[in-house]
Amino acid sequence: MDFTFSEEQQAYRRQVLAFARKEIVPRCREHDLRGEFDRQAFRRLGEFGLLGLHLPEEYGGAGADVVTTVMAGEALGEAGVDGGLCLAYGAHTFLCADTLLRHGSEELKRCLLPGLASGELVGCMGLTEPGAGSDVAALRTRAERRGDEFVLNGSKIFITNGPLADVAVVYAKTDPAAGHAGISAFVVERGTPGFSAGPPLHKLGVRTSQTSELFFDDCRVPAGNLLGTEGAGFLMAMQTVEWDRSALVAPFIGSVSYALERGARYARERVQFGRPIAEFEAVRAKLAELTLFIEAARGLVYRIAWCKDQGRPLNHLEAAVAKLFVGDWSLGPANAALTLFGGYGYCHEYDVERVFRDGRLAAIGGGTSEIQKMIISKLM
Amino acid sequence: MDYELKPEETALAARVEALLGANPDLTAGAARAWLARLGECGYLAAGPGADVARLLAGKALAARAPWLVFAAELQRLAAELVAEHGALAQREALLPALRAGTRVAALAFSEPGRPLEAGPACRAEPAGEGYALSGQKGPVSLAACCDWLAVLAATPRGPAVLFVERAAPGVEPGAPLESFGYAELEGRPVSLREVRVPAGQVLGPLPAAALPGLIAALRRAEDRLATAAALGLLARCLEEARAAASAPREGGKPAASHQLVRFELAEMLTQLQTAELLALRAAAAAAAGSPEAERLGLCAKVFASEAACRVSDQALGILAGAGYLRSHPVARALAEARLGCLAGHSSHAARLALADDVLARLAPV
Numbered sequence: 001m002d003f004t005f006s007e008e009q010q011a012y013r014r015q016v017l018a019f020a021r022k023e024i025v026p027r028c029r030e031h032d033l034r035g036e037f038d039r040q041a042f043r044r045l046g047e048f049g050l051l052g053l054h055l056p057e058e059y060g061g062a063g064a065d066v067v068t069t070v071m072a073g074e075a076l077g078e079a080g081v082d083g084g085l086c087l088a089y090g091a092h093t094f095l096c097a098d099t100l101l102r103h104g105s106e107e108l109k110r111c112l113l114p115g116l117a118s119g120e121l122v123g124c125m126g127l128t129e130p131g132a133g134s135d136v137a138a139l140r141t142r143a144e145r146r147g148d149e150f151v152l153n154g155s156k157i158f159i160t161n162g163p164l165a166d167v168a169v170v171y172a173k174t175d176p177a178a179g180h181a182g183i184s185a186f187v188v189e190r191g192t193p194g195f196s197a198g199p200p201l202h203k204l205g206v207r208t209s210q211t212s213e214l215f216f217d218d219c220r221v222p223a224g225n226l227l228g229t230e231g232a233g234f235l236m237a238m239q240t241v242e243w244d245r246s247a248l249v250a251p252f253i254g255s256v257s258y259a260l261e262r263g264a265r266y267a268r269e270r271v272q273f274g275r276p277i278a279e280f281e282a283v284r285a286k287l288a289e290l291t292l293f294i295e296a297a298r299g300l301v302y303r304i305a306w307c308k309d310q311g312r313p314l315n316h317l318e319a320a321v322a323k324l325f326v327g328d329w330s331l332g333p334a335n336a337a338l339t340l341f342g343g344y345g346y347c348h349e350y351d352v353e354r355v356f357r358d359g360r361l362a363a364i365g366g367g368t369s370e371i372q373k374m375i376i377s378k379l380m
Numbered sequence: 381m382d383y384e385l386k387p388e389e390t391a392l393a394a395r396v397e398a399l400l401g402a403n404p405d406l407t408a409g410a411a412r413a414w415l416a417r418l419g420e421c422g423y424l425a426a427g428p429g430a431d432v433a434r435l436l437a438g439k440a441l442a443a444r445a446p447w448l449v450f451a452a453e454l455q456r457l458a459a460e461l462v463a464e465h466g467a468l469a470q471r472e473a474l475l476p477a478l479r480a481g482t483r484v485a486a487l488a489f490s491e492p493g494r495p496l497e498a499g500p501a502c503r504a505e506p507a508g509e510g511y512a513l514s515g516q517k518g519p520v521s522l523a524a525c526c527d528w529l530a531v532l533a534a535t536p537r538g539p540a541v542l543f544v545e546r547a548a549p550g551v552e553p554g555a556p557l558e559s560f561g562y563a564e565l566e567g568r569p570v571s572l573r574e575v576r577v578p579a580g581q582v583l584g585p586l587p588a589a590a591l592p593g594l595i596a597a598l599r600r601a602e603d604r605l606a607t608a609a610a611l612g613l614l615a616r617c618l619e620e621a622r623a624a625a626s627a628p629r630e631g632g633k634p635a636a637s638h639q640l641v642r643f644e645l646a647e648m649l650t651q652l653q654t655a656e657l658l659a660l661r662a663a664a665a666a667a668a669g670s671p672e673a674e675r676l677g678l679c680a681k682v683f684a685s686e687a688a689c690r691v692s693d694q695a696l697g698i699l700a701g702a703g704y705l706r707s708h709p710v711a712r713a714l715a716e717a718r719l720g721c722l723a724g725h726s727s728h729a730a731r732l733a734l735a736d737d738v739l740a741r742l743a744p745v
Contacts, residue, residue, distance in 0.1 A: 001384065285735065
């Protein structure tokens with residue numbers, strides 16, 4: 001066994017950290033307070049190469065391996081990039097662009113992927129519905145074939161990047177009687193008649209990512225926008241699980257590292273009862289809690305990434321274990337980080353309240369902890 | 381990066397599994413025979429760089445008899461002390477038997493009511509061609525069945541480790557202490573009264589500055605064995621709980637028909653896999669001589685030993701009354717897991733050491 005990163009990977013990690021600290025992080029707090037998507041920062045992620053990092057070069061990407069890609073996401077969080085921007089990047093790159101890469105026609109890929117890789121276009125994925133969250137088979141959005149088109153009707157909810165998206169990968173039922181096998185996926189572009197987005201939802205955290213409903217009202221898309229084959233949508237959605245359990249959760253781990261670094265500095269600087277609070281064992285124990293979480297979570301998440309690099313089929317049990325651990329076990333450390341700062345932790349200027357709020361999503365988005373437990377207990 | 385276990389990393393565990401299958405007697409009376417078997421299969425001699433193999437072998441052993449991991453790892457430490465501090469003649473005389481497990485060494489470092497860091501109160505005074513050793517030690521595991529006691533003592537010229545024949549005049553083991561768990565180790569106090577020890581059996585005297593190194597070596601060994609033991613306990617508890625949850629119950633459905641029970645099992649497996657990966661990462665770092673090894677080792681020890689406490693408690697909740705019987709593996713695990721949080725770096729001490737590391741790395745003064 002060898003759990004070390006290559007020299008090249010470590011060097012790239014340092015580059016991402018330096019880039020994010022210099023160009024992205026100084027903008028995060030203001031955007032988070034206003035609950036605004038930072039399009040300029042998003043474009044800079046694209047220009048730096050992060051939005052298309054794992055995409056092939058022919059589509060504007062860098063062709064990086066999965067471990068490097070996950071590591072870059074962790075580095076964004078570690079640098080202090082807010083969870084909202086990280087989520088916007090994750091949904092854009094892994095749930096939209098990657099699905100398009102794997103299942104789109106060559107024409108669609110040539111047309112859309114370079115723009116998604118650069119950040120000129122924003123992507124989203126529309127799966128969840130008001131009545132179909134974890135229960136994907138209960139989708140009600142319909143797609144009916146009419147000649148050379150599919151006509152979509154229905155709505156989606158909790159769609160990251162929904163209000164901004166130029167490109168949406170949308171899941172709909174083409175055969176309502178076929179359960180999972182009746183789900184298909186389509187590319188729907190902004191401006192398509194009948195396609196609209198609701199206003200951004202107000203969320204506890206990840207506030208700079210814009211989340212909304214999507215509406216499809218006799219929305220006609222060319223048959224060529226069908227991804228893969230009819231009825232293959234559920235499997236496509238499941239393929240995003242690997243990214244959900246690795247690249248999308250890695251920034252959460254990184255954000256705990258960010259809180260750890262800030263907490264360590266604060267503990268040195270903050271003086272109470274005549275001495276730095278770092279000298280109090282109860283404060284040091286909090287730093288240890290964060291360290292334990294970070295090191296434990298890394299092993300699980302990079303296992304998913306490494307297996308994907310090896311071309312192994314997804315081990316759903318291991319993926320669910322990683323998601324459950326990051327989701328549930330990050331809550332204590334995030335809380336410890338916040339309380340280490342006392343009253344300052346409850347205010348925004350040290351960013352730990354943002355880490356606390358943003359991290360709460362890890363146990364909900366991409367499959368709740370309860371769903372992970374269902375998967376694990378079924379497969380074990 | 382490579383998450384694949386190599387054959388050389390799994391072979392030792394496979395040999396240990398085979399021994400466990402062929403030798404069902406895991407009672408305290410079989411301690412000497414087991415140490416000889418572990419010597420024969422290469423466990424006791426597995427050297428630096430074999431950390432992953434030892435961890436997996438230790439886990440396999442602990443899943444059936446956690447006390448054997450303690451016995452084996454303490455024997456290993458005795459051998460390591462000889463290898464590091466012994467003269468050539470001592471290494472030739474002591475090491476082969478220690479590594480083969482044909483002679484058993486019990487570590488007698490602790491003293492009642494005295495922290496190791498305070499140094500030993502036990503004294504070894506020069507007497508003729510050797511030393512006369514006096515003092516109180518304990519608790520000493522396997523004190524009644526060992527061949528040698530490896531006694532940490534103070535000499536006029538610095539600390540030393542004396543390999544004392546258990547049967548030597550003046551060595552008086554007391555009655556076994558009634559411990560919360562690990563009864564097979566039969567930890568007991570040992571009185572040493574003017575015990576004559578030939579110079580050839582003495583490692584040292586060492587420079588006074590060597591004492592922290594000896595203590596650190598003991599702590600590291602205990603951390604390693606506590607980690608391996610915790611992994612074995614985690615695996616065993618999960619195995620017992622799964623079996624109990626899926627067993628048909630008279631007049632009702634299996635416990636696993638309840639979602640809460642299934643979710644408990646999922647949480648238990650999550651903790652096992654997390655602990656195992658962290659421990660493997662720490663072992664791989666140690667084998668590679670990585671600067672991260674110490675930090676990862678502490679993380680692995682704390683996480684695994686605390687997870688073993690939680691999971692044994694969860695398993696007991698699923699097994700209910702059956703698991704509450706003192707002889708049941710889960711009831712035993714509940715007590716045994718707790719020692720893991722105390723041995724080596726206690727959870728408290730490890731957390732403070734981790735915090736010191738964080739402060740030094742991220743916020744140096």
